[in-house]
Amino acid sequence: MSAAPGAARLWRSLFQVVAALAVLLALDRGADHLARRWVLADLAASAGAAAELRGAVLQAEIEKQRSLPLILAQDPDLREALAAPSPARLEALNAKLEALAQGTRTAVIYALDRTGVALAASNWRTGTSFVGSDYAFRPYFRDALREGAAEHFALGTVSNRPGLYLARRLDGRDGPVGVIVVKAEFEAVEEAWRRLPGPVLATDPRGIVTVTSVPAWHFLATRPLAGPEREAIRESLQFGNAPLGDLRLAPLAGDATLRRLPPGARPEDSPALPVTRPVPGTGWTLTLLAPVRPVLEPARLAARLGALLLGGAGLAGMALALRRRGRLRRDLARDAARRQELEEQVSLRTAELRTANARLRAEAVERQRAEATLHGLRDELAQANRLAILGQITASVAHEINQPLAAIRTFADNALKLLGRGDAATAGRAVETIAGLTGRIGTITEGLRGFARKGGGESEPVALRAAIEGALLLVGHRLRQHGVAVEVSVEGEPRLRAERVRLEQVLVNLVQNAIEALQGRADGRIRISAAAAPEGGATLRVADNGPGLAPVVRRSLFMPFTTTKSAGLGLGLVICRDIVADLGGTLEAPERPEGAEGAEFVMTFGKAL
Template sequence: MARPPAATLPTDHAPARRSFTPRAAAGVALAALLMLALTVAVLRMVERTAHREATAAVTQRALTAAQFNVATLRRDLEKHRALPFVLAQDPDVKTALATADPQRLAALNGKLEALAAGTGASVIYAVDRRGLTVASSNWRGPDSFVGENYAFRPYYQGAMAGGAAEHFALGTISRRPGLYLSHRLDDAGGQPLGVVVVKVEFPGLEEDWAHLAEPVFVTNSDGVVLLTSEPGWRFRSMVPLGEAAAEQLRRSLQFGDGTFAPLPIRPFSAATGGAPARKPPASGEEVRADVPGHPAGDSYLHVALPVPSTHWTFHLLAPSRDERTGIAARMQAQALVVLLLAYIAIASAIYVRRRLRRHNAQQAAIRAELTARVQARTAELQAANDQLRAEMEERRQAELRLHAAQEELVQANKLTFLGQIAAGVAHEINQPVAAIRSYADNAGSYLERGEADGARSSLARIGALTERIGAITGQLRAFARKGSGAREPTPVDDAIEGALLLLGPRLRTQPVALVRSGDKGLRVQAERLRLEQVLVNLLQNALDAVAGRDDARIDIATHADHADGANGGDDARVRIEIADNGPGIAPEIAERLFTPFSTSKPEGMGLGLVISRDIVAEFGGTLDTRPRSGGNGGSGSGAIFTITLNSAP
């Protein structure tokens, strides 16, 4: 609308000019103070919220990293724990300790040297009943343990008293820290012959930790640092130790001449350079620490997890300052934008209201002019509002695209998982389908010869196998739902017979000597159908391994292993061993034998052993393999697969 010329307005209706009065100035000042106070309050509230969000995010990442590293440490420990027990049963070790024959001891030196090189153990040595080392894997080196007396060591005393012991200490000769695993050897009369000791060091693990962004370390029950990514923290303590406790540790020589100085970790409320904490920080607590390569007194989130099967605790210090600063800056920026928009809207509303109030008091002509100005201002505000809506719509579209990308990623993960399940189903069904084909051929042959009973028998077996296929797919569907079948007492002999029945056509067409031995009538905690699947898989692999051999042989042995005073209880175990005299497993295949899609067969899928190990693990057991040395089945070296399960009454 065109604005009327100013000359047409009546002079007696001209609006009076208002000066900026002290009252108006006071109102503006009060409004500015209120806005400033509101802004400060909102920013502080946002900062606290950002602190909580950053703490939660860092805690989640730190817990995930800590759980992974604890699992890695536990895997290294469990890998070496069985070695002392196995050596304690070795007749060569017992004979050498019992006779002290120099030739046997010399042979034992070489055996321990080869075993240490093969297992990655630092040192393996045998100590007689007096504590004197008579054989050692490092017998060639200048730091040989042969001739050293370790009767004062707790791992020797603990093994002689209780049969087995573990002790982390600094080597008296090598001056390198490590975990000593010991086991006592007894003669036929139950009298102790000595102790076999395996020392495990962790240089590779600590080197991997040194590349992590977060400082990590492991402490014992006294709070002394045993393993760490920071070399300067070794043998320091979580909190200051009393002089008596420190002196006792120094006299024990467990940690050499360690000073047990407290770690540079303080409560978050303490100032930089303040005194260490008097008690260990709780897991999830924020602390300040002086970490080499990081700002002094920087803030960290402390996460602590126990290491299963030990008295150790794994600690991780996750930096939290950058995360907190980044989240706080982002949220405060968003809050400032919202506040600015709110202030603009409020100021605009006040301004419009004041203009409208003056418009109502002015003459009609002036009201018309001011109305035009309000309309112009409204148009400007509308344009600004439209621009804001456009920006909001653009942000919403960006969020939709992000959500769509996340959905596509989730769908890709689902498809990958379903592909693996489909491959597993195809692999598990392949065996009964092959058996159905063989029985169908047999039924046809019986019909051609007029042998109706034989044909009915083959068809009945085909029906049973189709039911088995349905059961297999049902079990795999249950596995896809992360479920598991009910475990119950299962006869081992029946499961073996069922597996042999499934492989009957191939056993009749492939010349192979099948030998069964060991204990009969054993029962295990398992599910028969899935146990049969594992046995069929292992027997199928054995048949493939001996194919084409004139002296082909497969041995199936079952043994009951009972712990002291717990026969038939939770400690009783049953071993099922399947051995062949084939060419054995190549070292490069053995390293990744239980890795999905890893196989040496041109037509293989590399899933059978992975699925079998998962099934046995669900039963609470283990599936392992080892080379077959010697044996009774011909010239091949072969391989032995061992299933170990809990015994059932």
């Protein structure tokens, strides 16, 4: 009779154990699944922003180099050297290109004649000099000679180094005289990528890797290349003798969203979550392979430990309650022993949780380091924004300089004729006019050179009126080209302690945005006003009579990658706001009064001189 109740208790206990294990297993699987989903979603968002930033840095580097061929195409010395080459001219041109390449941190600049032979190059002193090499077979030479400009990424036949070739045709009186070529290399960009977590690669439209943080991945194909296509690429010598091997990012078993990285990447970077973004203006695609293991494993471990602790504590409480109800007459000593055993289990699991928390704190320190690196990249992006603006206004400055240059030539010719006739007084007035025109050219080029300098220097007293005039000097041609009137109103002589270059960068950005908003409007008008605030600060306003800002745009106006331009990155106003904040002020776009036209941006500085 006693055997039946004992067997029933045994089966009941066995059932309770199995049920508890099933509950703990379900909690473990559920916590693991939720942690995985949350971590991957957060990683995808952060990786997307990181990919946008890396793509913007790559685009800024390319845009900086694109301005050089445009500027050099206006150089009369370069045209004369190609139209009528002589040893003296070519020697001077070699030295000029060498100094320009060093000053702009460009890999190499070289000039080709009409047949494709390099007559001068910035590397003329080195053993890999391009001088005398024939580049007529290169597509960038043929396309530039035919269409005026061309871009081509390839492996150098002499230097054996990859780069983006930017070419522009030079026209003389009787037609083309040659082509100027700037080769941009991306070793600095790749080195910066290598210091950040996660491999990065940029691919051309055919899927071939051009720029990457993993050296072993150069010139590998991310998609299969047909036999004729592969042979055509090899015959063109675009990538030299590179085998154009396959770079397959195989899906991870059990999770198609993750990829197992091929050889060449660091072991700790695999598996990875791929995020792709286009590189504007290039036709390239940038892919960031965000490492999953450093963020996923600690989160999964913490979630599973937490779930097991909570489940274990709950099940233990339930078991304790059931045992108390069924065994009220048990010895108190046995209850104390059972409680002690439970406390030991909780202590053990708590120690494991502390270990997991220590790992999480280490990850937080690593993230702080990454944020410090991103802060440095944001400063570089501000400089890249300034150089991109410089590229946009180069044509305007060239137009401003060409007019006084033509006048100087005319007055110089007249002065020579007058001196030949003996009319020294009239010739002297012509020379005085020439001096005034050269002063005007100096003012324009000094403003351009000052604007191109990188920020981060010491602050100095800056008159707001002078900063406004400097910014308008840089965008003056664009204002006249679009027929936009500018009204400047400065009350008194307010001054700030700031970096003039960075303050002018903000004004140029805001004025250029206003010009674009006023395109197509016959009565476009921009008003710039500055005044000292009663409490001791200063206020600077830039307003236009354009269409204004829609409410949905205003709400996210100063958020990264928010833009109303089809080709914009949405970083200009973010950079402006950061610059104003560094100068001790604020930048806002307040709502306009009812019935008022256009948009208005207000900079408020808390303390003026």
